[in-house]
Amino acid sequence: MKRLTANALSALTDAELMQRIGRGEHAAFDTIYNRYAQRLGGFFLRMLAYDTAKAEDMVQELFARIWTHRREYRSEQPFATWLYAMAYNLCKNEYRHETVRQAYVEELRQREEATDEPTKAMERDELRQRLRQAVQSLPTAQRDAFLLHYDEELTIPEVAHIVGCPEGTVKSRLYAALESVKRMMNEYR
Amino acid sequence: MNIDRTMNDNELKKMEQESAKLLNLLREVRDEDNTTITPRQCKPYAQKVRRTISPYWLVAASVLGFVLGIAMPRHSSTLSDESPYTLLADTSYTTGRSLAAGDVNFSLLVVK
Numbered sequence: 073m074k075r076l077t078a079n080a081l082s083a084l085t086d087a088e089l090m091q092r093i094g095r096g097e098h099a100a101f102d103t104i105y106n107r108y109a110q111r112l113g114g115f116f117l118r119m120l121a122y123d124t125a126k127a128e129d130m131v132q133e134l135f136a137r138i139w140t141h142r143r144e145y146r147s148e149q150p151f152a153t154w155l156y157a158m159a160y161n162l163c164k165n166e167y168r169h170e171t172v173r174q175a176y177v178e179e180l181r182q183r184e185e186a187t188d189e190p191t192k193a194m195e196r197d198e199l200r201q202r203l204r205q206a207v208q209s210l211p212t213a214q215r216d217a218f219l220l221h222y223d224e225e226l227t228i229p230e231v232a233h234i235v236g237c238p239e240g241t242v243k244s245r246l247y248a249a250l251e252s253v254k255r256m257m258n259e260y261r
Numbered sequence: 262m263n264i265d266r267t268m269n270d271n272e273l274k275k276m277e278q279e280s281a282k283l284l285n286l287l288r289e290v291r292d293e294d295n296t297t298i299t300p301r302q303c304k305p306y307a308q309k310v311r312r313t314i315s316p317y318w319l320v321a322a323s324v325l326g327f328v329l330g331i332a333m334p335r336h337s338s339t340l341s342d343e344s345p346y347t348l349l350a351d352t353s354y355t356t357g358r359s360l361a362a363g364d365v366n367f368s369l370l371v372v373k
């Protein structure tokens with residue numbers, strides 16, 4: 073297979089890049105890395121209660137796994153589903169640290185109580201913090217579906233495949249999650 | 262409430278429409294979060310992956326080591342395999358050196 077420049081590689085689809093990565097092409101791996109590392113960093117951050125160090129470790133761990141399992145990827149499967157399934161499984165192993173999430177929610181709550189009259193900019197900032205807090209307060213199954221669908225923009229069938237449950241269940245979880253987040257946000261107003 | 266009950270698309274779509282502002286804010290938060298971790302910070306790991314030694318090289322190195330081990334002349338085996346006198350004879354024979362200078366102490370040690 074002909075070697076391509078970084079520019080030419082960045083024009084390729086994920087599946088085409090994975091085909092090259094499967095043959096050990098490091099430049100293609102770099103392209104996939106640059107395409108997804110930041111986005112996945114944010115995903116891990118939200119999934120792991122905003123633990124930055126842990127999220128960075130997870131991004132690295134995930135890309136190491138991509139490299140190790142590069143030949144297992146089948147092009148008929150959407151790359152995002154394969155990628156997020158791996159990312160989600162990594163997070164599931166970390167769920168035993170659920171206390172970290174509770175601690176984060178508590179920390180946000182305390183920070184909010186400590187704040188006096190907010191300015192306009194602070195209000196906006198606070199609103200975002202409250203939304204983070206509301207999402208983190210959701211039951212794990214609801215939060216996972218919520219983040220995968222609304223933040224990572226995966227379709228409902230993709231989310232169902234990743235979390236391993238029927239599409240109807242995903243929809244119910246999304247509905248319940250939206251309802252809860254809305255309620256929590258309204259309580260603050 | 263049983264949250265895992267089946268739900269039709271319309272119910273969810275209606276809820277999403279009602280929550281449009283909230284979902285926009287959620288995307289803003291997402292974009293902000295995504296800038297917290299930069300790919301550059303993670304780059305060293307990608308380079309580390311490159312340095313991984315292929316298992317094929319490890320197998321090749323082991324085979325080469327084994328072959329060299331078999332091919333090595335007998336006199337290079339360990340002291341315990343040889344009687345002191347054989348070793349002495351072998352050493353002086355293969356190196357072509359007399360038992361002089363630096364060899365003397367060694368020879369005496371073995372003979373003793």
